[in-house]
Amino acid sequence: LAPIFLNNFSIREYRPSDKSAVVWLLQDGILEHVYPAFFKAMSHPDHVGITLSISMAGYVLGGSSYLQALLFGGAWAGLIYYCCQEIYQGFLTRRLEADMADIQATYLEKPGNGLWVAEAEVRGQAKVVGMVAVGPEFDPGAGNGCYGEVSHMAVGFGWRRRSVGSQLAQRALEFCKERGYAHLALNLSSPQTAAAALTRKLGFTGMTLQKKGKILWKKSILRKKLVSLKISSLLISIHELFAHFP
Numbered sequence: 001l002a003p004i005f006l007n008n009f010s011i012r013e014y015r016p017s018d019k020s021a022v023v024w025l026l027q028d029g030i031l032e033h034v035y036p037a038f039f040k041a042m043s044h045p046d047h048v049g050i051t052l053s054i055s056m057a058g059y060v061l062g063g064s065s066y067l068q069a070l071l072f073g074g075a076w077a078g079l080i081y082y083c084c085q086e087i088y089q090g091f092l093t094r095r096l097e098a099d100m101a102d103i104q105a106t107y108l109e110k111p112g113n114g115l116w117v118a119e120a121e122v123r124g125q126a127k128v129v130g131m132v133a134v135g136p137e138f139d140p141g142a143g144n145g146c147y148g149e150v151s152h153m154a155v156g157f158g159w160r161r162r163s164v165g166s167q168l169a170q171r172a173l174e175f176c177k178e179r180g181y182a183h184l185a186l187n188l189s190s191p192q193t194a195a196a197a198l199t200r201k202l203g204f205t206g207m208t209l210q211k212k213g214k215i216l217w218k219k220s221i222l223r224k225k226l227v228s229l230k231i232s233s234l235l236i237s238i239h240e241l242f243a244h245f246p
Contacts, residue, residue, distance in 0.1 A: 008120055008121065009118050009119060009120035009129060009130075009159070009162075009164060009167075010118070010119050010120075011116055011117070011118055011119075011167055011168060011171050012116065012117060012119060013108075013114070013115070013116055013117075014103065014107060014108065014115040014116060014117055014131070016103075016104060018117050018128050018131075019103060021117075021127070021128035022100075022103070022115075022117065022128060022131050023096065023100065025128065025129075025130065025131050025154040025155075025156060026092070026095065026096075026100065026131070026152055026154055027092055027096075028154070028156075028157070029153075029154030029155075030088055030091060030092045030095075030154075031088055031089070031092065032157075033088060033192060034081075034084050034085050034088050036193075037084045037087070037088070038080060038081045038084045041080050041083075041084060042077060042080060047080065050076065051073050051076055051077065052073075054072045054073055054075075054076045055069040055070070055072055055073035055076075056069065057072060058070075058071060058072025058073065059072075095152070099133075099135075099151060100152075103115065106135075107133055107135070110135075111179075112135065112136040112146070112179060113133075113134065113135045113136070114133070114134050114172075114175050115131065115132070115133040115134075115152075116131065116132055116168065116171050116172075117130065117131045118130035118131070118155070118159070118164045118167065118168055120159065129155065129156040129158075129159040129164060130154065130155040130156060130159060130164045130165065130168050131152065131153070131154055131168070132150060132152065132153045132168040132169065132171065132172050133150065133151045133152040133153070134148050134149065134150055134151065134172050134175055134176065134184070135148070135149055135151050136148060136149070136179070136181065137149045137185070146179075146181055146182070147176075147181050147182045147183035147184065147185060148172070148175070148176040148179065148181040148183065148184045148185070149184070149185045149186070150172055150184065150185070150186040153165070153168060153169070153172075153186070153195070155168070160194065165195075165198050166198060166201065166202060169198065169202060170202075172184060186199075
């Protein structure tokens with residue numbers, strides 16, 4: 001397909017020469033959520049209580065030392081940050097060792113998969129500033145038995161709020177229509193507030209799935225065909241934190 005030119009960037013299919021830029025976008029897009037996840041975890045009522053308890057223990061054991069209380073509380077906060085870092089770094093490593101290890105074979109040589117990039121001219125040179133990858137998932141109750149799933153989507157920080165993300169999403173929707181997929185699904189962690197806002201901008205509506213603790217977002221794109229977005233919560237519990245240690 002020919003590139004789609006929009007303002008000062010274009011959406012086109014992935015080329016092998018784009019790999020380093022795509023991997024960098026993916027890495028940057030995943031690891032940027034470490035800090036939001038850390039602050040979300042630290043603000044959880046359970047963790048606030050534990051932080052205060054640990055700080056108080058340091059205060060008592062240090063002979064009414066405020067410095068000791070600060071050190072104990074800081075050590076706990078450092079442990080939570082380390083766990084957040086490990087969660088996202090582990091996810092990134094798994095993705096780089098799976099579908100992203102051979103992008104050509106995964107997304108270009110399989111007709112049910114696709115990967116597109118947003119390319120812009122920066123200082124006279126073409127630069128990849130965004131990417132989206134889609135693959136099929138089997139579902140007996142969905143249209144032709146499959147729905148599309150966005151496996152990766154990322155936009156460079158300097159190109160956000162410039163319609164790059166929305167146009168990449170639209171290209172993914174068009175691909176799903178062409179393939180006859182019944183849905184388009186995307187899993188996000190709760191710190192990805194910008195991505196959640198984008199779904200609302202595109203017209204998605206949400207419904208809480210109480211048993212699974214998820215939010216299902218749906219948007220009608222064709223008669224009897226839906227686009228859905230599932231957002232899973234990433235509230236790091238005490239059990240999840242200590243599950244990383246033997």
